[in-house]
Amino acid sequence: MAQAEMILKVATQLFAALGYDGTSTRQIADAAGLNIATVNYHVGGKRDLYLAVMEHAHQAERAALQAALARLADADPVTGIHGLLDDYLDFCVGNPEVPALWMHRWLSDASDITELERQYVQPLVGGVTSAMAPAVEAGVIDTGVDLEYAMWSVIWSVHGFAKGGVLDAEGHRRTATDRAALRRFRAHLHLSLHRTLGLPGEAP
Template sequence: MDAETKATPTAKTAPASPGRQKLLDAAIVLFGRKGFDATTTREIAEAAGVNIANIAYHFGGKEGLYRACAEELGRAIKARLTVVLDRAPPQGPLEARDAMTAVLSRMTRLIAADPAMAAPARFILREYFDPTPALRLLYRGLIEPISGRLIALWAAATGADPDSEETRLIVLGLVGQILVFRAARDAVCLRMEWETIGPREAEAIETMVIATLDARIAAEKEKRP
């Protein structure tokens, strides 16, 4: 998939249908497992249990389906974080810290421990390692709103400049320590001697993430008069 696929039309006016969602669900799994080039429209249609013509009808083709997968993942994952992302602005540093804790805690439970994240995570990680134009869709729909919310909360909790490079680095570091438990899941389980990452393990990860957050906030405050 090259940059030219960005211009490929998508049948956005096609009505929603169970067949469309089945294609998205099947494509997310197959694209995540095999990548864009190695996945055929025929096997996507077979996995979805629909006629292959539905791909052209709903998405305009394989490239449009791939982009729709990225948009769907951004929408669906963000929706599961809405309850903590859309809270009212915090009133003071303590509320900002608590709001940031709520976002990171929910992200930990979702990313590290939720079995339903396995296929979406593979799709997203492929875009991280071998990006296509769809990465911009993921960025605008998911990465930017989450990181933007965390940056605003960090600034409110510490008094730091929300536009500084240091602030962005700190927030990316906090999120990155969660992502490793999905991206390197099997290696983590080997090192930790865990059979899987379930509720107990997620709680331990969450405790570590919040401890890191509190330590960074304390260090930031020590720098200020």
């Protein structure tokens, strides 16, 4: 693995765990087994590295959503919407650093870096809501639904589960690596979105 790639991987792990404000260039260098000068040479300062990490995370998420939206377009609306939900959940569970990075930002991490939501988040959310507009026009989705907030509700729920999991009856935390918890959350998410959108038939 090239040094720049290794630095990016280590920085992603630390920013996801500690946030931008809680991570220092020294921590990144130490975790990568390098000195700060080498880190700066390959990727620049902490801000540059954070921007590279967020860009990499965005590209992965965008690729996953584009593939999911292509499948949505080829399926009947109800099946496609539920497939899109599965694809998004699977992406976040398989790439837990991505929701972790964004959840830190929800808590005002890296508050001096303000352009990422406009640059990355808004186009993705807008793309999903636009892709679902034909289902609204066809009457498959209830026309009274606030589609944008419905999508945000999914994002909040999925990110929260991928990052924090749930507590079981004994107070133990069950995360997305727990198959039973993931299966239960998936079923709940499908039922919740199905009812929120007013989709016809039964939720899968």
